[in-house]
Every structure is written in C-alpha cells, then in structure tokens.
Amino acid sequence: xxxxxxxxTAEAQFIVGALKERYRLDGRSFDEFREVKIKFGNEYxxxxxxxxxxxxxxxxxxxVTQPYEDRPFEGLFLISTESTPMAGPQFENGTNTSGxxxxxxxxxxKAIRRSxxxxxxxxxxxxxxxxxxxxxNVHFLNCDGGFIDASCIAVIAGLMHFKKPDITxxxxxxxxxxxxxxEPVPLGILHIPICVTFSFFNxxxxxxxxxxxxxxxxxxxxxxxxxxxxxxxxxxxTLNKNREVVQVSKAGGLPMDALQLMECCHKxxxxxxxxxxxxxxxxxxxxKEREKYKALLSSENxxxxx
Amino acid sequence: MSRLEIYSPEGLRLDGRRWxxxxxxxxxxxxxxxxxxxxxxxxQGNNKIFTLVKGPRxxxxxxxxxxSKATLNVTVNITRFSKFERSxxxxxxxxxxxxxxxxxxxxFEKNLMLQNYPRTVIDIEIHVLQQDGGLVGSLINGxxxxxxxxxxxxxxxxSGVSVGLYDTVPLLDIxxxxxxAMSCATLGVVxxxxxxxxxxxxDKIPLDRLENVLAIGIAGAHxxxxxxxxxxxxxxxxxxxxxxxx
Amino acid sequence: MPLSVAEKSYLYESLANTPSIRPDxxxxxxxxxxxxxxxxxxxxxxSSRIIASDGSECIVSVKCKVVDHTVDDxxxxxxIDIANERDDSLIVESITSLFxxxxxxxxxxxxxxxxxYSFKIYLDVLVxxxxxxxxxxxxxxxxxALNSTYLPKLISxxxxxxxxxxxxxxDYDLIKxxxxxxxxxxxxxxxxxxxxxxxxxxxxVADNGLIVSWTNGxxxxxxxxxxxxxxxxxxxxxxLLQEGIKLIEKYANDIVRALEAL
Numbered sequence: 001x002x003x004x005x006x007x008x009t010a011e012a013q014f015i016v017g018a019l020k021e022r023y024r025l026d027g028r029s030f031d032e033f034r035e036v037k038i039k040f041g042n043e044y045x046x047x048x049x050x051x052x053x054x055x056x057x058x059x060x061x062x063x064v065t066q067p068y069e070d071r072p073f074e075g076l077f078l079i080s081t082e083s084t085p086m087a088g089p090q091f092e093n094g095t096n097t098s099g100x101x102x103x104x105x106x107x108x109x110k111a112i113r114r115s116x117x118x119x120x121x122x123x124x125x126x127x128x129x130x131x132x133x134x135x136x137n138v139h140f141l142n143c144d145g146g147f148i149d150a151s152c153i154a155v156i157a158g159l160m161h162f163k164k165p166d167i168t169x170x171x172x173x174x175x176x177x178x179x180x181x182x183e184p185v186p187l188g189i190l191h192i193p194i195c196v197t198f199s200f201f202n203x204x205x206x207x208x209x210x211x212x213x214x215x216x217x218x219x220x221x222x223x224x225x226x227x228x229x230x231x232x233x234x235x236x237x238t239l240n241k242n243r244e245v246v247q248v249s250k251a252g253g254l255p256m257d258a259l260q261l262m263e264c265c266h267k268x269x270x271x272x273x274x275x276x277x278x279x280x281x282x283x284x285x286x287x288k289e290r291e292k293y294k295a296l297l298s299s300e301n302x303x304x305x306x
Numbered sequence: 307m308s309r310l311e312i313y314s315p316e317g318l319r320l321d322g323r324r325w326x327x328x329x330x331x332x333x334x335x336x337x338x339x340x341x342x343x344x345x346x347x348x349x350q351g352n353n354k355i356f357t358l359v360k361g362p363r364x365x366x367x368x369x370x371x372x373x374s375k376a377t378l379n380v381t382v383n384i385t386r387f388s389k390f391e392r393s394x395x396x397x398x399x400x401x402x403x404x405x406x407x408x409x410x411x412x413x414f415e416k417n418l419m420l421q422n423y424p425r426t427v428i429d430i431e432i433h434v435l436q437q438d439g440g441l442v443g444s445l446i447n448g449x450x451x452x453x454x455x456x457x458x459x460x461x462x463x464x465s466g467v468s469v470g471l472y473d474t475v476p477l478l479d480i481x482x483x484x485x486x487a488m489s490c491a492t493l494g495v496v497x498x499x500x501x502x503x504x505x506x507x508x509d510k511i512p513l514d515r516l517e518n519v520l521a522i523g524i525a526g527a528h529x530x531x532x533x534x535x536x537x538x539x540x541x542x543x544x545x546x547x548x549x550x551x552x
Numbered sequence: 553m554p555l556s557v558a559e560k561s562y563l564y565e566s567l568a569n570t571p572s573i574r575p576d577x578x579x580x581x582x583x584x585x586x587x588x589x590x591x592x593x594x595x596x597x598x599s600s601r602i603i604a605s606d607g608s609e610c611i612v613s614v615k616c617k618v619v620d621h622t623v624d625d626x627x628x629x630x631x632i633d634i635a636n637e638r639d640d641s642l643i644v645e646s647i648t649s650l651f652x653x654x655x656x657x658x659x660x661x662x663x664x665x666x667x668x669y670s671f672k673i674y675l676d677v678l679v680x681x682x683x684x685x686x687x688x689x690x691x692x693x694x695x696x697a698l699n700s701t702y703l704p705k706l707i708s709x710x711x712x713x714x715x716x717x718x719x720x721x722x723d724y725d726l727i728k729x730x731x732x733x734x735x736x737x738x739x740x741x742x743x744x745x746x747x748x749x750x751x752x753x754x755x756x757v758a759d760n761g762l763i764v765s766w767t768n769g770x771x772x773x774x775x776x777x778x779x780x781x782x783x784x785x786x787x788x789x790x791x792l793l794q795e796g797i798k799l800i801e802k803y804a805n806d807i808v809r810a811l812e813a814l
Contacts, residue, residue: 099408106405110508206416210461210496232416235505245516248491248507251405252412255501258520265513340607341681352594356680386631387613387676390595396639431635433678435611436593 005090007229015230019218020203024227026052030220033196033271034146036278038157040286044184045162049154052224053144058154059137060162064176067124067131075123076133077113079155081105087140087147088225107148107249108138111193111238112155115246119188125167125174132164134187145224148236152195157279160189161286191240192276193247196268199223200233200254215257219264221271235261237268241276312487313472320483321351328467328479328526333447333537335455342431344456348448351481352438357448359456362426376423380410382445384434389482406442413494413504414449419459428458439482440468442492442506451534462497465530466504469493469523471511476519478526491519495527555756564757564784568743575753581803583749586692590700590814598701598729602693606751609680610689612697614673614729618719621670627663628655629672632690634679647687651677653774654691654734654765662730666710669719671703673731683752684738685780687763691736695811698733702726734767735804739796740780741788746796748803755780760788762796766804771797 015025022030037050045060067074083091083101091101112118123132136158138151163184168175201218202209209217223231233253238246245265250256310320317324329351337356338345344359362376370377384397397403410430418428430449434441446466453460470480470490480490489509496503502520511519555563566573572580584605593599598614621627632648633639663671675694679686704721740750740758750758761780765772775797779785 099411102401102404102408106401109401114508115510206461210417210499210501239513243513244510245507245513246510248505248516250502250505251409252414252416252494252504254416255496255499255503258500258502258524261502261505262517262520265516269513338607338609338680341609354593358680383633383635383678385613385633385676385678387593387596387615387674392615392617392674392676396633398639433611433635433680435613435678436595438595 005088005225005229007226011226012230015226016201016203019201019220024220026224030218031267033149033222033275036150036153036275038153038279038282040161040282045158047154047158047161049150049157051144051146051150051222053142054146054150055141056147056150056154057139057141058151058158059139060134060158061137062132062134062162062164064125064130064174065133066129067127072128073124074120075131077118077120077123077135078133079105079109079113079136079138081108081138081140081151083140086142088143091140091143103249103251104147104151107195107236107238107247108151108155110247110249111152111195112159115191115193115238117156117189117191117193118159119190122188125169126172129172130174134159134162134164143225145226145228146197146222149195149197149222152193152238153275153279156189156192156194157283159187160192160279161283162187191242191244191246192279193238193240194272194275195236195238195247196221196271197223198235198237198264198268199227199231200235200256201230202232202254210255215260217254217256217260219256219260221267235264237265239265239269239272241273243269310483310487312484313475313477319477321481325475325477326522326526328529329481331530331533333451333534335451335538335541342452342456344452344454344458346448346451346455348444348451350440350444350447351479352436353434353441353444354436355444355448356433356435357445357452358431358433359428359449359452359458360431361428361456362423362458363428365425365427370427371425374424375420376418376425377427378411378415378418378420378430379427380407380414380430380432380449382407382410382432382434384437384441388434388437406445409442409504409506410445410449413446413464414453417461417464417496417503418453419461422459437482439480439485440466440490440492442504443467443479443494446494446504447530447534451538454538462499463531463534464494464496464503465527465534466492466494467523467526467530469519469526471515471519474515476515476522478522491516491523493520493523493527495524495531498528498531500524555753560757560784563753564742567745567747567754567757570745572742572745572747574747574751576751580745580747581799583807584751586689588692588696588811588814590696597703598697598699600693600697600700602689602696604683604689606683608682608684608686608689610682610686610693611678611680612690612693613676613678614697614701615676616671616673616701616703618665618669619672620668621664622668624672627660627670627672628658628675630655630675630677630694632677632679634686635681647690650687650736650763650774650776651690651694654736657734657765657767657772658731660731665706665719666708673698684750684755685761685778687736688738688749691733692807692811694733695735695808696814698729698731699812699814701729701731703729732767734765734772735807737764737766737800737804738762738778738780739764739799741792741796744789744792746792746799748799750780757781757784759784759786762793764796764800766800769805771801 166182235250332349342358443466494504596613705725708720739762761778
C-alpha cells in the first residue's frame, strides 16, 4: 500500500481550530463550492475540469462492438477511473482496491452509469449484433480534494460534448461515416447528475456526537485535500435539475443527524443548479466557436428558403 | 411474466405486509462460541447471515499494527448460492463487495471504542447464506449483535434497514422483489437517536420525498434496535440462570 | 493450539499402543458425534448444515437447473469454499479435485428428465471452520444435503424429440432426489494402528492418512493417501491399507443408517 500523506499535529489542530471559528484555510465560507473551470479540447468529448488545484481530464471514445447477450437492445457504457501516482503519492499504480479508490469509482459509476444519464438504448445499431460502446476514461491529474465532484462534472460534460460518427444501416451491413464526411451525432443525455461532497468535522468529543442533542457538527462543502485528510465523515450527494436525488453515499464515518443531512441535500441543490447551467452554457459557446465559419462556408442561400 | 403488484390499492405488499411493517426478525447470539470471540446468526426475512467476530487479538502482520487503536477488518463472503439464481462467478473480489466492506468498516470504526484496544486487530467475518434484499442493513445488524457478544466496547447499537419508495409511498424493510422494482435507501441508525451513521441511496428519489423516506427508516431502525436488545437480554438472562445453577 | 514435543510424543505412544488409547477415549472405529440440520435454505433445493463436536462446521447447498444435456453433458458441479482460504489455495484445490473425482462415480441416470433435458445439480460447499482435515465432514454434508433435496415433478412426456417442447413441471408436487454420492472417510495411521475420524490432535501425530470412499456396500475410487501433518509423515505397510478398507466396509453401513435417519 502506498504511504498515506501525513499531516503534522500542529497543522491539524490549526485547521480544525480554524474551522471551529468558522474559517477555512483558503478563505471560503463553509457552503462555498470552488469555482469550476471547464475546458474543452479540439476533439469532441475531450474535457478538462479544474477546481482549485484539483485537475481531472476525461476523454470519451466510442467503437462498434457486440452487445451483451441478455441486453440485445442496449449499447455499452463504461467508465474507467484509474488513479495513478501522478495525482499524488497516496495513489499507487495498478492496485485500485483501497477503500477510497473503490468508493470513488463506485460513486461515479452509480451517479452516472446506473442512474441512466446516458441513453444506452440509443447506442444500439443492429439489435443483438452491433452497438456502440462508449467509454469514458477518467484521468486524475492532480489531487487537492473533491475528486468525485470534479470527475462527475468532467464525465457528464464530456458525454454532453461528445459526438459519435454518423452511421448508415443496410440490413446487417453498417457504414460508419468518418467525421469529415458527415456531421457526427451527439449522444442522448437523459439527465445531468452532479455530485456535491460534504465533509464533516466533530468539534466535540465522541460521546457528545453520539449521545448529545447539540448537533454542533461542522459540515463543509467541497473540501481541499488537507481538509479531506482530517475529516471525520463524508457525504456525497448526487442530484439533477429535476429535483431528483440520484445517489447519496454516506459510507459510515461521523454519525450525523438526519435533518442536518436533509439540509445538506437542499444546499447541494442550489449548487448543482448553477453548475448544470454552467456546463450547458459552456458547451453551447464551444459549439458556436466551432461553427464560426459554418455560415461563411455554407452553400445555402436565400433561394433555398423559398 | 405477469406484472407483479408491488403495492396493492388496499395497501398490501407482495408478502402481505403493510407499508410500515418489518419482516420477520429473528436473531441469536453466541452461535459459534468455539471458533470466534463473538458471533451472531440473523434472519431478517429471508436474509440469513452468520457473523463472526475474532478479536481483539494480536495482528498476524506488523503492518496491521496501530499504536493508538485497534485495526478493524471486515470480510463479507456472499456465497454463490445466496440468491435464488446461483451466480456463475464468485463474489469475493467484486467491486460491490469491496464497497460494502469499506462502508461497514467506516460505519463501525466510529462506533466501536477502538482506542481501548491499541496494537490489536479485530476481524469481522460475515457469511451470507441467503439474501433477499436490504443486505447492507442486515449486515449492520449482524455485526452489532456479534460485537456485543464479543464484548467489544461500543458507544451504542447501530441498526440497519432499507426503505423503498414506491411512487409516493415509502415501504419499510424491502425484499429483493421490491428492491428490483423501485429505488431504495439504506440507513444505519445509531441507537435511539436520529443520527445516521450510514446512508446509501442508490437510485433516483425525488428530493422532496427523501425526508419522508428517512423518517420511516429511522422509526424502523429503532424498532430493530429494540428487537436486538430483547434478544440480548433474553440471552443474558439464560446465561445468568445457567451460571447460578452451578 | 500447537502441541509441545512432549505432548506429541505422549500422544503418539498411546495411539501406537496395543490396544491403542485415543485421547478422547474412543475406539478405533468410533466416530465423533455430529449435529446435522437439513433443509434450512428455502432458496436452495436442498441444504444441510453439519457441525462436528470440535466445532468444525460445514454448510452445503444444492441448487438445480434444467439444461439441455445434448449441449452440456456435465450435469453435476461442485464448488468448495473454505473460509479464510483463497479459491486457488492448495487445500481448496486438492479437496475440489478429490470431490470431482468422487462425483465421477455417481450414477446420474436419475437426473435425466427427458430425451433432451436433464437437471443439472450445483453443489456448493462452505466450510466455516475446520480443525482437522474436513473431507469426511464435507462428504457427510453433501450426503445429507442431497438426501434432503426435493425437485419439481415432471408432467410433460419423456419423449420430446418428436414434439419440440420444454419440460413442464407440476405446480407444487415435488419428488425426492434419489442420488447416492459415495461417502469419503479419513483414516489416520499411527505405527501399526488405524483410526477413523481423527481429531485435530491425532492428525498432528499421525504417520499418514488414508482417504477411502464407499458407496452401496462397496469400496470405490478414489482411495488416496494424504499427509495429515507436515512433520510426522512416514510410510506404512500395505497390510494397514487392507485393514483400513475392511474397517470402512464393516462400519460404513451404520454411518449411512445414521445419516438417513434424519
């Protein structure tokens, strides 16, 4: 197992002490999500998401393959989340079986794949024999907390941005048209799930947390790496704009009052609303930028309109 | 296949329960006294689970040694015959199993007084002989009982239960047919408080209904806590009676 | 708990004595008591849980499926899982191969449903704990589990080659499965003596071990030797092999009667 990052006692006490005084190291308030920077690459489905120092790169790709026998009408959708030491010394090559890494990949999987964000039936080409396999490769480039949130935004933005080559079907024969031959087609996105992670700290002792009535536990949104290392509990909420809870994961950790957890969900909603709009707008702008010369090159003219 | 009526207009579920009723809950502790320090056998509906707690004991590897507290390990063995259809592959290294194990470790790490047993390891071994929905909740109950039997200091009981949401009706303690038909939440509730140690929602639930689901889940978990408490007291009384005979 | 050199030497001497003295006072042909529960898993077609007096415990589940035996001829599958052992560990693999060998000797005619379809039996064994070599225990578990297995009653015709149809079953009538698996016994050899059902302390000092299978009044394959410990293993005279076989031939009937009395 790779060595965990250790944090000195003095620094730990300082960070937790500051939290008790309602200060965070980077000057944010408890309920403030870091600014999300989304950048699209040259190709469709190439997305880089930055949140503070956290950097995640996602590349969507697709190929024609055979569907599963028991699901002949559905395409394949895979999310691969492999962390490498590039993201930080706490990650190791190849072995992604430590607790944190399993939870990260399972939550992203549940948030996007199991919730049916991608219309897999739309990926079917010839029932039972040919379909598209869409693959999202998530690369963690730098870790400063909030991996789940950042990669979820990156994957869903990538899927929305991605376009697959157009096809023509003649019976069993399928022609895949290269991108320069025919305008590619976007994927069917059914809803946009966004994850928001809360980190919990216990300012008192354990007895007060379990038996007490005071509910003094601190909940902060979008923790940085240092805060993540020190936290007592974590809650990841995934919501979409239709006010649906897609996934909630509080896998143990500090026991929290149910009402406080509900409050977290409501707080998360206002954040995901904002991020959803940001993704949609940025994709629109990116497409506009790409199609800048379209009007110029178009052979369409006023006569066609009549 | 005919469509099953998950929740009839008369308010009855597939197995004849009403929305707020638990399944049959049958627990016993100290079932494997010879091979573990604490053990429990739990039947929650058709879930049948053995839990063995071994420890606190000396770790076999030095890397497991922690100077300040005990190291907690949980292994969940979901047998291949546990579901109605036998599974082709072993569940041992599945991601889902790993996720359950990690979640259980994190749930009980905060509830067992591990700081009382430094430089030791506590191994929890679970064998799922049969599963019928709401597995994680049942695993939590099994561990709570086995840890109490092992005499490991805990802050409070943790009781687990699953709640499904069928349209607008929350259904308590769902079985596998219900689990496949609707979205559900699993709760791990600490004692008689309203505090949740574990909360897992795996499918879409409208945000405004979530509170309702949690409320019925907490009530159900409190009832399970009482049932576990009853069994422990019954067992303790039997032991006292046996020891005073000698 | 590991035994000291002095304890081992004492045990060995007393077992090698004529007449031999076993640490728990048993005679050479006496088995330890077992507790057996059957049919406790409703989602399996048959099941048993067997607990030996030393706390060794084994759970067996029988599940069945209808298969087309013209495609898949293998209608009997055994999976063995030992708690705290990896699936590819030596002990799991050797026991699995032993029982696959045992399974070859089963008459599978009773699993035949129609000319085309058969029941396929999946036997899953979970050994929760074992203090001595668990083969006997597993074998008793398998025997009792199959003995408690009831399968749906066929109501469609046996001959389905002319009329293409899937077998259909009675809604609730079940038929008891008649399938006899060989019983497997472990014997321990100490000097010139041979013992059935060795306890863990006896296996520690045994010169060698013998695995003998028996079904329907006669000894069948596999018969094997097995090293019961890493330190004491020695050879033994062929006379003991015959003696061991005789011992099993003499007492196996009583065991079967006990297991069937459930």
